Amino acid sequence: AANTIKANEGKVLNYFYTRSTNASAESFNAKLKGFRSLLRGVGNINFFLFRVEKLFA
Numbered sequence: 001a002a003n004t005i006k007a008n009e010g011k012v013l014n015y016f017y018t019r020s021t022n023a024s025a026e027s028f029n030a031k032l033k034g035f036r037s038l039l040r041g042v043g044n045i046n047f048f049l050f051r052v053e054k055l056f057a
Contacts, residue, residue, distance in 0.1 A: 031056060 005012070015021060032052065042048045 028056065 035052065035055065039048060039051075
């Protein structure tokens with residue numbers, strides 16, 4: 001437990017300094033993961049990235 005705290009000390013202290021978290025990034029990652037699950041076997045990566053940009057930007 002002590003090693004984990006030391007490894008993440010900067011992130012923990014950043015919350016107390018700025019009162020901000022990475023919740024928005026985690027939310028975006030969850031949405032992207034859900035979107036990817038709908039498109040299993042995407043053959044055209046460029047089109048996939050285009051769709052991601054249009055839907056989530």
